[in-house]
Amino acid sequence: xxxxxxxxxxxxxxxxxxxxxxxxxxxxxxxxxxxxxxxxxxxxxxxxxxxxxxxxxxxxxxxxxxxxxxxxxxxxxxxxxxxxxxxxxxxxxxxxxxxxxxxxxxxxxxxxxxxxxxxxxxxxxxxxxxxxxxxxxxxxxxxxxxxxxxxxxxxxxxxxxxxxxxxxxxxxxxxxxxxxxxxxxxxxxxxxxxxxxxxxxxxxxxxxxxxxxxxxxxxxxxxxxxxxxxxxxxxxxxxxxxxxxxxxxxxxxxxxxxxxxxxxxxxxxxxxxxxxxxxxxxxxxxxxxxxxxxxxxxxxxxxxxxxxxxxxxxxxxxxxxxxxxxxxxxxxxxxxxxx
Ligand code: HPA
Ligand code: ZN
Numbered sequence: 001x002x003x004x005x006x007x008x009x010x011x012x013x014x015x016x017x018x019x020x021x022x023x024x025x026x027x028x029x030x031x032x033x034x035x036x037x038x039x040x041x042x043x044x045x046x047x048x049x050x051x052x053x054x055x056x057x058x059x060x061x062x063x064x065x066x067x068x069x070x071x072x073x074x075x076x077x078x079x080x081x082x083x084x085x086x087x088x089x090x091x092x093x094x095x096x097x098x099x100x101x102x103x104x105x106x107x108x109x110x111x112x113x114x115x116x117x118x119x120x121x122x123x124x125x126x127x128x129x130x131x132x133x134x135x136x137x138x139x140x141x142x143x144x145x146x147x148x149x150x151x152x153x154x155x156x157x158x159x160x161x162x163x164x165x166x167x168x169x170x171x172x173x174x175x176x177x178x179x180x181x182x183x184x185x186x187x188x189x190x191x192x193x194x195x196x197x198x199x200x201x202x203x204x205x206x207x208x209x210x211x212x213x214x215x216x217x218x219x220x221x222x223x224x225x226x227x228x229x230x231x232x233x234x235x236x237x238x239x240x241x242x243x244x245x246x247x248x249x250x251x252x253x254x255x256x257x258x259x260x261x262x263x264x265x266x267x268x269x270x271x272x273x274x275x276x277x278x279x280x281x282x283x284x285x286x287x288x289x290x291x292x293x294x295x296x297x298x299x300x301x302x303x304x305x306x307x308x309x310x311x312x313x314x315x316x317x318x319x320x321x322x323x324x325x326x327x328x329x330x331x332x333x334x335x336x337x338x339x
Contacts, residue, residue: 008303008338009292013330015096015313016089016277016288018221018244020140020170021120022069022102023280024085033071033080041071053283058202058253059172061283069105078119083127088281090131092289095327096317097135100168103153104142117160134319136165138196141184143169143176150184154191165318166194168221169211173203178211185215194318196244198222201255205229212241219244219316224255226272227263233270242273242316247295248286249279259298268308275313307335 003011027049034041043049055061072078082099089097106116124135139157141150154167167188169181178197185195197211201222208226211217212235223243226232236243245264250256268274276295281287286294296306314327 003338005296006289006293009289009296009306010091010093011334011338012093012292012306012310013095013314013327013334014093014288014310015098015275015317015327016094017098017219017242017275017313017316018100018246018277018279019085019089019097019288020100020102020280021081021085022072022105023065023284024088024282025068025072025081026084026282029080029084030068030071033073033077037071037073037077039071039073041068055253055283061253061280062171065280065283066105069102070109072106072116073111075115075119075122078116079123082120082123086123086127086133086135087131088287090127090133092287094133094288095330096314096319096323097133098138098165098318099135100138100140100170102140102142102170103157104145104149107153107156113157113160117157117163121163134323136318137163138166138168138194139164139188140168140170141181142171143181143198144172147180147183150181151187154184154187161191161193164193166196168195169197169199169215170221173198173201173207177203177207179214182214185217189216194218196221200225201250201253205232208232209235212239217241218318222246222250222255224250224263227267233267233272236267236273237271240273242275242312243267244275244277244316246277246279246284246291247298248284248291252284259294262295262299264295265299265301265305268305273312273316274309275316276309277313303338304335307331 027046195217196219197217198221199211200208205225205228219242221244276291278288
């Protein structure tokens with residue numbers, strides 16, 4: 001029996017490797033939290049929100065995204081945000097989620113690690129039991145702030161280092177190259193953590209190379225512009241460093257004008273370990289399965305291409321070898337059952 005594209009995609013066991021928890025704040029929850037915490041927001045209806053979410057570039061999105069985070073105040077708010085995302089991800093076939101959070105967005109307004117970390121961790125523990133999803137956290141440094149502020153942010157997290165998978169780098173990419181954060185990544189490496197970074201979303205391929213050379217990253221978030229540098233593409237293929245691509249995000253932020261122009265399939269065909277992810281699903285019009293479906297339609301991907309993308313995602317997680325092997329055999333069974 002041939003199932004619909006959507007049903008095939010949702011059934012594929014997969015990992016989500018590029019999602020910002022603050023970017024999963026749906027308008028409904030934003031309204032609820034604004035009310036709960038008596039925080040003023042510049043919207044009163046879902047239509048107001050929809051009108052505000054028309055972005056022209058990364059910065060125009062970030063301005064709205066940081067402002068919305070102000071409704072997150074209590075431990076329960078962070079719990080509710082994380083629990084809603086994990087339920088939604090599990091419904092899309094996500095077995096493993098490695099989730100970004102931006103501590104400086106919260107500490108900068110007086111909401112500390114002792115508030116958000118217990119909320120995130122309690123939700124992860126509960127939802128692992130409830131829907132069987134495995135999840136971990138990646139602390140992202142905000143690159144529009146200084147390298148010294150990033151180091152301080154890592155030190156402030158010391159009580160939680162053992163509950164982190166790794167560190168990442170996000171926010172305004174240009175003109176904030178990776179090498180400014182080498183010390184903050186070194187602190188994380190010494191603490192035994194893994195490393196990823198956003199690079200080549202709006203910034204040049206040289207930022208991708210710098211993230212590999214100066215930060216020791218094991219995955220590149222986005223990496224769309226890597227294609228402009230032949231040597232870099234060769235390096236990504238040879239080193240098997242995955243790209244965590246987010247097609248609906250790229251479309252919403254004007255990284256490309258049409259999804260048909262996305263280079264995900266071209267890079268995959270050249271041997272780059274490409275994955276599909278959602279980035280900020282509450283802002284960009286879709287969760288991970290929506291991203292798979294949109295890119296499948298735009299680029300005419302086969303079911304075997306889709307299974308390959310899911311396989312890459314499971315291989316690219318920071319989970320144990322045993323966990324990865326288990327999810328990959330689940331994928332093999334799924335693919336064989338849908339041949
Ligand atoms: N790029 C950089 N920073 C971000 C993004 C992104 O796509 N989403 C949330 N913070
Ligand atoms: Zn991102």
